[in-house]
Amino acid sequence: MARLRSLSSRLDPFLAAILLTVGLASLLPARGAAAIVADDLTEAAVALLFFMHGARLSPAAALAGARDWRLHGIVLASTFALFPLLGAGARLLFPGLLSAPLWSGLILLTALPSTVQASIAFTSVARGNVAAALCSAAASNLLGIFLTPLIIGLLLSGRGAGLSLGAALGILVQLLLPFAAGQALRPWIGGFVARHGRILKSVDYGSILLIVYAAFSHGVVNGLWHQVDAAQLVRLALVDAALLASVLAILTGLSRLLGFSRADEIAIVFCGSKKSLASGLPMASVLFAGHLGTIILPAMMFHQLQLMVCASLARRYRGATAPTAAAAFSRLPAAAE
Numbered sequence: 439m440a441r442l443r444s445l446s447s448r449l450d451p452f453l454a455a456i457l458l459t460v461g462l463a464s465l466l467p468a469r470g471a472a473a474i475v476a477d478d479l480t481e482a483a484v485a486l487l488f489f490m491h492g493a494r495l496s497p498a499a500a501l502a503g504a505r506d507w508r509l510h511g512i513v514l515a516s517t518f519a520l521f522p523l524l525g526a527g528a529r530l531l532f533p534g535l536l537s538a539p540l541w542s543g544l545i546l547l548t549a550l551p552s553t554v555q556a557s558i559a560f561t562s563v564a565r566g567n568v569a570a571a572l573c574s575a576a577a578s579n580l581l582g583i584f585l586t587p588l589i590i591g592l593l594l595s596g597r598g599a600g601l602s603l604g605a606a607l608g609i610l611v612q613l614l615l616p617f618a619a620g621q622a623l624r625p626w627i628g629g630f631v632a633r634h635g636r637i638l639k640s641v642d643y644g645s646i647l648l649i650v651y652a653a654f655s656h657g658v659v660n661g662l663w664h665q666v667d668a669a670q671l672v673r674l675a676l677v678d679a680a681l682l683a684s685v686l687a688i689l690t691g692l693s694r695l696l697g698f699s700r701a702d703e704i705a706i707v708f709c710g711s712k713k714s715l716a717s718g719l720p721m722a723s724v725l726f727a728g729h730l731g732t733i734i735l736p737a738m739m740f741h742q743l744q745l746m747v748c749a750s751l752a753r754r755y756r757g758a759t760a761p762t763a764a765a766a767f768s769r770l771p772a773a774a775e
Contacts, residue, residue: 564753
């Protein structure tokens with residue numbers, strides 16, 4: 439019983455909700471007219487999600503730390519270059535390790551922007567440069583709207599998931615236009631969104647759970663759990679773990695080689711190693727047709743892995759008397775990342 443309580447305390451509550459949604463979709467998948475309704479609700483929720491983030495995100499915040507250009511450059515290079523290169527290299531070297539949809543999902547994962555909330559929370563716990571973490575994470579999310587689809591299109595072109603004209607138009611209509619509308623209305627509604635973080639959190643969580651339910655409903659109807667067996671899930675976990683470990687090791691070594699302070703190293707390590715689930719699932723729902731339930735598995739697994747590993751790493755940076763990472767999260771405006 440004690441072991442079960444320990445496990446539940448380490449499991450991200452949001453991931454627990456996702457797992458319950460996966461279970462619901464596996465037992466009671468949406469079919470026929472219900473599937474159409476679920477898809478329509480998902481599209482509306484994703485548009486609302488990006489509208490709300492457009493209203494919340496200040497472009498000035500992303501540019502405020504320009505004086506730390508070396509730090510931000512390393513974080514962005516890790517997010518949009520190192521991760522994709524490692525993912526593409528792994529697929530090239532071990533093509534038979536994962537199925538084609540799982541490899542596509544891994545490429546999606548490597549192209550995603552960093553998180554905001556988790557990056558700041560772990561940097562704070564570890565007593566790192568929180569201001570730099572905020573600037574880097576905000577810039578990553580702003581640039582990710584444009585860079586993530588381009589990277590996916592480049593790495594998956596010719597494999598059925600490139601950035602086609604239809605996908606580009608889908609991104610424009612479903613993601614960029616709502617985000618731009620939120621930015622345009624930010625002077626009038628930005629304060630309200632900032633003051634009512636629970637509303638944004640509800641939109642974040644609700645839209646992602648809708649995406650997961652719709653995606654896994656389609657997958658279950660099309661035989662998802664006959665396509666992905668336990669052995670593939672174990673291999674995927676090992677690939678995700680190796681990817682995270684490699685990035686953490688490279689960022690730590692590079693930070694020390696370039697003479698960054700300990701506080702800056704912490705910001706680089708935590709911002710440069712994160713991937714945002716909140717961005718990943720909406721983008722996947724627009725970019726990928728078919729096998730979506732399989733494609734989002736790498737990002738879902740990496741999400742929990744990065745939280746557990748970085749929570750331990752943050753406590754190690756700070757020392758044995760540090761507060762838990764969960765406590766840091768509770769003091770921040772929450773967002774599903």
